[in-house]
Structures are given as C-alpha cells and as structure tokens.
Amino acid sequence: MMLDKTHGVTWASGYRAAAVHCGIKSDSTDVALLVSDTPAAAAGVFTTNVCCAAPVLVSKRHIHSEAVYAILVNSGNANAATGEEGFSAAVMCTEEVAYRLQCAPTEVLVASTGIIGTQLPGEKIIASLDMLIAGLSDTGGQEAAEAILTTDTCTKQCACDVMLSGGTIRIGGMAKGSGMIMPNMATMLAFITTDAAIERHLQQQLLEKAVRCSFNRITVDGDTSTNDCVIMLANGASGIQATEQDLDILYEALESICIELAKMIVRDGEGATKFVSINVEGCRTEEDAEAIARTIANSPLVKTAIYGENPNWGRILAAAGRAGVAYDQAGVDVYLNDVKAVDSGCHAGTQTMVLADALKPSELVIRVVLSEGDKQAEVWTCDMTHAYVDINVAYT
C-alpha cells in the first residue's frame, strides 16, 4: 500500500476543508471545518473515559444520523469537565454550522482538544463560521491538519488510492496526538474520509477493527482521554459502491492509514527522541502478547532506560512479568534491535557495550519471545525524556 503523506482529509472527492484563528489559542489557527458536499455515512470510535467531553457526548449521538455533512474541530480547549454549559456550547456549534450548511444539527459532528475544565468560548467559534465556510477548499486538508494540533510539533496526514471492483476510490486521514503515548495520553483525534460509498454498519465494523490494530496499539483499551475519537466519513462521491468483495482491500487501506497515523503520533510524542516497537511473540493468545507488550511499552523505567540508551533488559523482563500473563520465565528470549540480550530467561552473555550500541538508532525494535505458543502482538511507544517532564510541568 503506497501511502501519500502530503494529503489528508480532502484527498477523496467531495470533501472541502478550511481553518481559521478564532481566538482560543493566542496565535495559531484553532478551528477547522471539514465538509462533505454529498451526504456521508459516518462511523466513529469514542473514548471510554467516564469523564468524557461535551463534544464526545454530542458526536456519539449524531454519528447515528443517516447522513453527516460536516465535522467542526477546535484546538486549545477540550470542552471537558464543563458540565451543562459546555454541552450547550457544543450543541450550539452544531446548530450554527447546520444553519449555514442547510442541514440538520444532528448531521454535524464536533470534536475538541486542549485544556480541560475551561468553558468553550462558543461565541468565538461561531463568529468564525462564515469565514470558515467561505474558505472551504478541496485543498484545505493541510490547513485543517494544522489547526487541530496542540503540543504536536508536526501535522499528521496520509492518503492513498484503492482499486475496488467498480473502480478507484480515494481515502485519506489526519490526526493529532500530543501527550506521551501512554494510558494517560492527552487527546488523540483522527478523521478519515473516503469517496467510496459504504454501508454504515459495515463502515463501523471496518473502523472498529482498524482502530484496534492501530490507535489502540499506542494506548491501552479503555484507558483513553476525555476527548479521544476517531471518525470516518464515506460520501460516495466517487460514484463507486464498496461491495462485499471489496471489503478486504478497503480494510487493508484503512488499516494502513490508521497504522501510519498512529505511528506518526508516537513519533511526535511529547519530548520523544526514539520510536520503539515492542514485539511480543510466542504467546498462547494475541491478548496475552498484547498485554505483555503494553506493560513493557508503558513502563517509565523501560522508557527512561531507552532514552538513556541504557540496555537494562532486566526492566523489560520485570515489566513483562507483571502483565498478568502466566508463562515460563525460563523460556524467554529478548532482542534489542536484533541483538540478543536474554537467552532462556538469563543474560545472553552479550557485552553491555554491544547492547548499548543496539539502542543507538532512533527507531528501535524490542522483541520478547516466549515459548508458550505462536501468537504475537506489536505495540508502539516512545522513550521518556527530560523534555517530557519539561513539557508537562509547564502545560497549563
């Protein structure tokens, strides 16, 4: 699958986007509007956090509409922990967008990211809507990808073409990360658009499956922030309907895009200097492998060691051992970028200098091989650095 990282949500036909500075942030664009010119089927995966944000409550309802025409996203303010006032502000935003696009408020989705607990200045957003709509363009994806960022340092987009039985369709997406890629990550938002026509329930299934194999591999199930969401629109503007036999290839493209966006989020983790794949193999079940991989990926001791290029593989073994999975500790091998550190649960005899050298690249693979079965899982994370502490001490 060839991915084009210079295009995003306006790659597919029939989508336009724009972004402006409405005044939530001090100086950069902070509100984006994505519009589908034809009625789009929507699918969504939302945070499971009890303390979920107002826009999540609203979009979780609206996602069930037969058609969706727009997604309004703001950065700088999460509209979370804002009670009924925040909920009303989110609803009012959908109403004002709907009024201008001549659709129903339930056909508009909203998403927010930024500081928790400050009321959303809905009037600033609403005052910017005319300008946003006037600026809508089928090349506006880049602007939109910029406007949704918070502490991210770069935009995250990718797109591709997919040959279905009826012809070629397009699919593209954008995301924002920020926050350490950890259970308690800051908000992750992702938006994916396609010009294929897909039945709503099928699209929902495809999206849920793709999220499990991508965005959920960089965070822990159920351990999401107040605002996390992944939304997909399919507007059929290509004139091509995805049939039953197209689903596999369409899924493959969707998964590739989700994985790429997820990896971009990790690479841009707060203060991160290294991208790390934790590959756990030889397990009885994929769930076991994932639980072990996630426990290693979330260990501050492992993450600080990677930052220091310190080959302290004992921390990897210790994290694996507390993942809640039973296994034979004498049957474990560990490789740091293909250099064997642990053999059958003990030091493999490799010199510390050689292991430390294995940790020098900015992209690392930590392989943990059990001897319980043939199932495996991969989780992506980054290191934990001084800069991470700096960023999070100062963030409010």
Added chain:
Amino acid sequence: MMLDKTHGVTWASGYRAAAVHCGIKSDSTDVALLVSDTPAAAAGVFTTNVCCAAPVLVSKRHIHSEAVYAILVNSGNANAATGEEGFSAAVMCTEEVAYRLQCAPTEVLVASTGIIGTQLPGEKIIASLDMLIAGLSDTGGQEAAEAILTTDTCTKQCACDVMLSGGTIRIGGMAKGSGMIMPNMATMLAFITTDAAIERHLQQQLLEKAVRCSFNRITVDGDTSTNDCVIMLANGASGIQATEQDLDILYEALESICIELAKMIVRDGEGATKFVSINVEGCRTEEDAEAIARTIANSPLVKTAIYGENPNWGRILAAAGRAGVAYDQAGVDVYLNDVKAVDSGCHAGTQTMVLADALKPSELVIRVVLSEGDKQAEVWTCDMTHAYVDINVAYT
C-alpha cells in the same frame, strides 16, 4: 500508636543483626544478617511477578517451615533472571548460614535487591558470613537497615511497644524502597520482627491484611517487581502469647508500622520532592475507590503537574475517569490540599494562583469526592521529576 523511628528489627527481644561489605557494591555495606535466638514463626507476602527472583522462590518455600532462625539479605544484586545458577546460589547461601547457626537450610530465608540479570556472587556473601555472625548484636538493626538500601537515600525503620493482655511486647521493622513508587517500582523489601508468640496462620493473616493497607497502597496489586517481599518473624522471646483477644491491638500496631514504612518509601521515591496522599471518597465500594486512587497516583501527567506545582486538575479528572469504574462525572468534587478545584464535575471557580499555592507544600492531599456511596480509599505517591529521569537513565 507512638512509633519510634530510631529502632527497627532488633527492637524486639531475641533478635540480633549485623551488616558487612562483602564486595557486591563498590563501597557500602551490602549484606545483612538478621537472626532470631529462639525459633520464630514466619509469615511472608511475595511478589506476584512471573519473572520472580531466585531468593523469592527459595523464601516462598522456606516460609512454611515450623521455625525460622535467620534472614540473609543482600543489596546490589537482585539474583533475578539468573536461572538455575542463581537458584543454586540462593540455596547455597541458606545452607551456609544454616551450617553456622546449626539449623536447617529450610529455616533460613533469603532476600536480594539490586541489578537484575547478573549472577549473584554467592562466594563473596558466603566468605562474609563468619564476620557477619561474629558481629551480630541486639543493636544491629540500624546497620542492617543501611545495608539493604540501593538507590534509597535514607534508612527506613520504626518500632513500637504494644500492651497485650499478658504484658508488653515489642514490634519493629525496616524497609527499603528505591524506584519510583509506581506499578513498575524497583524492589521493595520489608522485614518485621516481634517478640510476641503468634500462631503461624494467624500471623500470616495479620500480615496479609496489613500489607493490603500499607505497602499495597503504594503499588498496584500484582504489579510488583521481581524481588518484592515483606517478611515477618514472631519469636515469642517476650514470653507473651498473643491471644485471640489481642489480635486487634496487635494488628493495629503491625498496620501502623507497615503504613509508616510504606510512607517512608514514598517520601524517598527516586527524585521525589513531594509526598502525595490521593484520597478518593464517596464510592460504592472500597475497591472502586482504590482503583480510582491508584490510577490518579500512577498518572505521569498528574505526577509531573504536581512536581511543577501546576494545578492542572483536568488531569486528575481524566485519570479518575479511566480507572474502569462507572460513576456520574457531574457528581465529582476535587480538593487540592483542602482548596476546592472542582465542583460537581466543573471548575469550582477558584483562581489558578490560589490552586497553585495549594500545591506548594511538600506534603499534599488530593481529595476526589464522588457521589456514588460512602466508601473510600487512600493511596500514597510522589511527584515525577527531572531527577527521576536522571536516576533511571543512569541506573545500570
């Protein structure tokens, strides 16, 4: 309960201890021996980590002996991920101690803490045993408390007298922490001695209950390191038997000592500058309260904010919301050292400067009050600092 923090494992009658430098560490004492002059009943709580260390495997067996006479502890080497060779070294240490004390090897317990994955230099420890035994003293508790430390910056001891129905008995303990107080903390060891006589199965029950309310409140159940253990000996040297009616008061003393040692570990967390109690109230069950408190306590975003005296209460709400407990987010109040930050799930209106001032003391209480019930739990943690990253980058 008046706790004396200048005495530890040799406060109770019939216990002697000593420590020497056997050569595992470069310059400080690194092996301690604690001996009971009379046969002691032993109780123990051990790590649930799959990758558990050789001394844990050995002591888990020996703890079931009718009598225990000694505990040998070394620092600087965890004897974990050392396979059969490590296991043999641990067993050999028990044999050599037993030979010199004229007891059975199964009547000797061992514990280790330090680097994982390096073979234990058992010969160095064994070569030091004669000196250790010659140095045994009923004031040796302080030396022993020093010798078991790794990256700890101070010894952790406390003791008290308890009036039972038959007279006054003594109880004392020592601990080591090191490592961030987090699920993936480094080794935590604690040793408690009493000169009361207690039936073995009762002592085990008391210890398990006390550990749940103390050491397990600073780490997550099942999320323990390769070497964690808490061992208690009761040698009856006071001549006083703890009867059924003494159990409550004895438990209270034991719990107080365990809580004090646990809090000392948190205060001495790697790089810590603040001690934080996370008190969660108003829950349906104590388990719910504990799950929420632990999730907050383990959040790097919360911990870095506390370090920065940054009153980002949104991170507290976000962490609470992903603890896996269902509750009404509109019924949550949050207090930072008695200053209300969140009222009914929203900003309480308190000025940021006032909230920031509330975070200035070095001892903090974060209270999260739900409106689901009347159960509560308290978890203790510390902040996450630049020094934490420094220490853990360099540790190997």
